[in-house]
Amino acid sequence: MQASPEVHAWLNALAQEMGVDRRALLQLLGSGGAAAVLMACNQVPVPSEAQELLGELSATTDTDQSPAQSPFFKDPEPFIKHSDTTLETRSEQMEGFITPNHLLFVRNNSVSLDVNADDWRLSIEGDAVASPQEITYRELRQMPGRTVVSYLECAGNQRAMFDLIKGQAADDTQWMTGAVGNGIWTGIPLRTVLELAGVSAEAASVLLIGMDTESPEKGWRRALPIEKALDPDTLLAYTLNGEDLPRDHGYPLRAMVPGWVGSASVKWLSHIVVSTEQFWTRNNTSSYVMIGDDYAPEGEALGKPLTTQSIKSALALPWPARLAEGSHRLHGYAHSPHGPIALVEWSADSGATWHEARVLEPQVQYSWARFEFDWDAAAGEHTLITRATDVEGNMQPDEIPFNEKGYLFNQPLPHPVHVA
Ligand code: MTE
Numbered sequence: 001m002q003a004s005p006e007v008h009a010w011l012n013a014l015a016q017e018m019g020v021d022r023r024a025l026l027q028l029l030g031s032g033g034a035a036a037v038l039m040a041c042n043q044v045p046v047p048s049e050a051q052e053l054l055g056e057l058s059a060t061t062d063t064d065q066s067p068a069q070s071p072f073f074k075d076p077e078p079f080i081k082h083s084d085t086t087l088e089t090r091s092e093q094m095e096g097f098i099t100p101n102h103l104l105f106v107r108n109n110s111v112s113l114d115v116n117a118d119d120w121r122l123s124i125e126g127d128a129v130a131s132p133q134e135i136t137y138r139e140l141r142q143m144p145g146r147t148v149v150s151y152l153e154c155a156g157n158q159r160a161m162f163d164l165i166k167g168q169a170a171d172d173t174q175w176m177t178g179a180v181g182n183g184i185w186t187g188i189p190l191r192t193v194l195e196l197a198g199v200s201a202e203a204a205s206v207l208l209i210g211m212d213t214e215s216p217e218k219g220w221r222r223a224l225p226i227e228k229a230l231d232p233d234t235l236l237a238y239t240l241n242g243e244d245l246p247r248d249h250g251y252p253l254r255a256m257v258p259g260w261v262g263s264a265s266v267k268w269l270s271h272i273v274v275s276t277e278q279f280w281t282r283n284n285t286s287s288y289v290m291i292g293d294d295y296a297p298e299g300e301a302l303g304k305p306l307t308t309q310s311i312k313s314a315l316a317l318p319w320p321a322r323l324a325e326g327s328h329r330l331h332g333y334a335h336s337p338h339g340p341i342a343l344v345e346w347s348a349d350s351g352a353t354w355h356e357a358r359v360l361e362p363q364v365q366y367s368w369a370r371f372e373f374d375w376d377a378a379a380g381e382h383t384l385i386t387r388a389t390d391v392e393g394n395m396q397p398d399e400i401p402f403n404e405k406g407y408l409f410n411q412p413l414p415h416p417v418h419v420a
Contacts (some may be wrong), residue, residue: 071111073247074102082173085109089178095316095331097362097370098149099181101241106248107154107179110214113268117252122193122236126207126274130198137252140188141238147186148233148258150366151335154179155261155288155306158314159406161413170406177314177413180335182368185256187237191230194274199226202276208255208264209271216282219271222264223279224257228307233258233366236269258366259337261306261407263288290408294401303403310410311336311396313344313371313388320416327376332357334388335368343389344371351385351412377419387412 070076071084079087087106089099106112117137125132156172157179163169173179194206206229210220228234235256238245245251250267257264263283273279284305289295291303298304313334315321334341340363345354357373375384389395396412 071108072106073112073114074106078103079105080176080178082175085111086173086175086179088175089181090318091177091314091316092318093316094178094181094314094333095370097182097360097367098241099183101183101243101246101249104152104181104183104240104246104249105154105179107173107262108212108248109216109220110212112248113212114247115211115252115268120252120270122253122270122272124193124197124272124274126272128200128203128274128276129194130200133193133197135193135196137238140236140253143188143192145186146189146232146235147184148235148256148366149182149184149364150233150256150258151180151182151368152256152262152265153181153309153335155263155309155407156405158312158409158413161409161411162402162406165411165414166402168402170402170404172406176319179262180312180368182333182335184241185235185237186239186242187235187253187256189232190224190234190236190255190272191232193236193272194229197274199230199274200276203274205275205278207273207275207279207281208266208269209273210250210254210266211268211270216287220263220266220268220283221281222266222283222288223281224260224264226274228257228260259308261288261309263306287405288407289405290403291405292401292403295403306407308337309335310408311338311388311390311394312410313386313396314413315384315386315415317415317417320418322418322420323377325377325379325419327374329372329374330384331370331372332386333368333370334359334386336388336390336392336394337366338394339391340365341369341371341388342391344369345387345389346373346375347385348375348382350383350414354387357386377417379419382417382419383414384417385412385414 076087085108089103089105093103120137122135157175159170160174160176203226205223207223213219237254237256253269254267255265280300285301288306289301289303295303315332334344344357344359346357347354357371360370363369387396396410
């Protein structure tokens with residue numbers, strides 16, 4: 001492209017509009033971020049000299065991407081769209097055992113990437129492997145596969161409840177109950193490639209790095225302790241619900257770390273580093289860390305770094321819900337990182353009396369369980385509360401302390417229901 005002063009100024013304005021520096025903008029153009037650039041173009045007038053470039057950008061965006069300005073590959077229409085990096089599933093669409101791919105929430109920290117699997121490689125290196133590897137997509141797909149049914153949940157799911165229920169707002173995306181979904185993940189155990197690389201007995205930590213260099217970490221990353229990395233259920237997943245991973249969810253490869261906060265399930269994974277030392281990066285020092293009076297700092301972290309999720313339950317109803325007078329069969333879902341759900345109770349009188357809901361099959365480790373109960377709705381304003389207990393005896397706590405970033409909210413939710 002001709003670098004006239006107008007085009008320079010335009011690129012600078014675009015970069016500013018997108019909140020990235022100019023170098024990052026140019027990298028973005030080369031890594032499938034054209035859609036986001038086009039979207040920013042709506043805000044920044046395009047000089048005539050750059051029209052040609054814009055035409056080329058339009059041509060490089062996917063034909064199945066709707067509409068042209070979307071920073072997502074999937075249709076954002078069914079979702080609550082908090083921002084250009086977040087799509088929340090509507091709670092009334094969470095009745096099924098499996099969340100369909102087109103309804104699964106999206107949490108990006110930059111933009112969804114469009115990676116060509118033929119050019120992609122997975123590298124495994126570090127001071128704790130004997131023979132570093134570079135694996136192609138084709139090679140990976142030929143290795144013995146494994147399938148895990150697991151829920152995927154953002155650590156900030158239900159963050160809005162800190163404000164709504166406890167009156168103390170935590171910054172960042174005000175997720176209601178829809179930053180979670182249940183999926184069938186197929187891939188290979190992370191362990192397979194670690195063993196291929198000759199992981200040593202001294203290995204302590206495995207750092208997973210994504211290709212999204214525009215994310216705050218310049219390649220989203222999270223380290224797993226070696227025990228979790230070697231767990232056969234910790235996957236490098238290439239399909240979701242029987243289809244190749246959707247691009248918004250990390251095609252061609254992502255980590256799937258069952259039971260852990262979603263941030264550890266690194267999308268667009270291309271790089272693994274195995275070390276004898278513990279890794280400290282933004283995502284376990286200042287972000288995805290429980291910070292507050294109740295959490296003592298650990299290692300280089302400002303508080304307690306997040307690992308596992310917490311037990312929760314929710315109703316698959318809009319918030320607030322509107323129902324007609326009469327009998328209703330209500331549905332919900334509950335999940336725990338510690339094992340299957342043993343009991344779900346519900347109350348329509350602020351917890352004075354609790355009734356047992358039916359927990360439905362299938363019940364699979366790491367997956368959510370659906371529940372249902374019948375409620376005779378009389379006209380007026382009501383609050384329905386549910387609480388879950390897992391097979392290990394963990395029960396949703398009545399009260400949890402505040403943490404600055406609003407993670408792991410799991411008090412029983414007082415769901416408002418208007419009956420008329
Ligand atoms: N991986 C990469 N490369 N970049 C990201 O921004 N977001 C993380 C995780 N993996 C992220 C990532 C976060 S915070 C969550 S909650 C999950 O992906 C969300 O996964 P999903 O968008 O497939 O639902």
